[in-house]
Amino acid sequence: MPKISASCPCGGPSFASCCGPYLSGAAVPQTAEALMRSRYTAYTLGNESYLRATWHPSTRPAEPIVNENERLHWLGLEVKSALRLRQRKVNTEQADTVEFVARYKIGGRAHRLHEVSRFVREAAGGDVPRWYYLDGSFPE
Numbered sequence: 060m061p062k063i064s065a066s067c068p069c070g071g072p073s074f075a076s077c078c079g080p081y082l083s084g085a086a087v088p089q090t091a092e093a094l095m096r097s098r099y100t101a102y103t104l105g106n107e108s109y110l111r112a113t114w115h116p117s118t119r120p121a122e123p124i125v126n127e128n129e130r131l132h133w134l135g136l137e138v139k140s141a142l143r144l145r146q147r148k149v150n151t152e153q154a155d156t157v158e159f160v161a162r163y164k165i166g167g168r169a170h171r172l173h174e175v176s177r178f179v180r181e182a183a184g185g186d187v188p189r190w191y192y193l194d195g196s197f198p199e
Contacts (some may be wrong), residue, residue, distance in 0.1 A: 068103040069096035069136050082109050087189050091155035091178035092138060094190040099161060103133040115179060115191040134162040134169070153180050155190075158198075173198055 071077025078100040080086035081093070088094040094113060101109040102125070110124045140158035154177070161172045174195040182188040 067096075068100045068133065071096070074100075082106055087187070089190075091176075091180075091190050092157050094178060094192065095157045095159060095176055096136065096138070098192060099133075099136045099159075102161075113190075113192055115181075115193045116183075118194050130166060132164045134164060136161050140175070154178065155180075 065074055066072060067074045067077035067079070069078055073079075078097040081088050081097040082101060082104070088097055098110060098113055100106075101113075105125045105127065107123065107125045111119060114120075114124075137160045138157060139160060140156070156175055156177050158175045159173075161174075163170055163172065174197055176195040177193040178190050179193050180188050180190050
């Protein structure tokens with residue numbers, strides 16, 4: 060786990076003030092973008108339980124999300140559409156999308172993951188509504 064003074068893997072100022080509270084369960088992301096950033100951070104840390112808990116049950120895979128044997132190194136995250144989405148006044152009450160590019164290396168070779176992720180906001184079992192990752196598409 061990153062040191063408290065370390066910057067957050069998602070690009071935030073510090074893990075403790077950015078994604079840390081979400082991954083520890085002390086807070087719940089209030090926007091789809093915050094959830095997407097925290098999920099990226101969870102991927103960088105190999106946090107399978109957080110990824111499962113924030114993936115909508117209707118699309119959550121049965122197999123493991125994180126492959127512990129894969130030599131994957133996450134390099135950075137760029138959110139491409141959050142501002143454009145707010146400017147378009149997308150309905151952020153129950154559904155939202157976030158476009159991002161995540162950079163990573165496998166075996167010394169750099170790759171880019173460009174995704175438009177869909178999120179839904181629901182109350183599970185009478186709880187307070189929270190955001191869930193639904194699925195994503197990969198623009199050309």
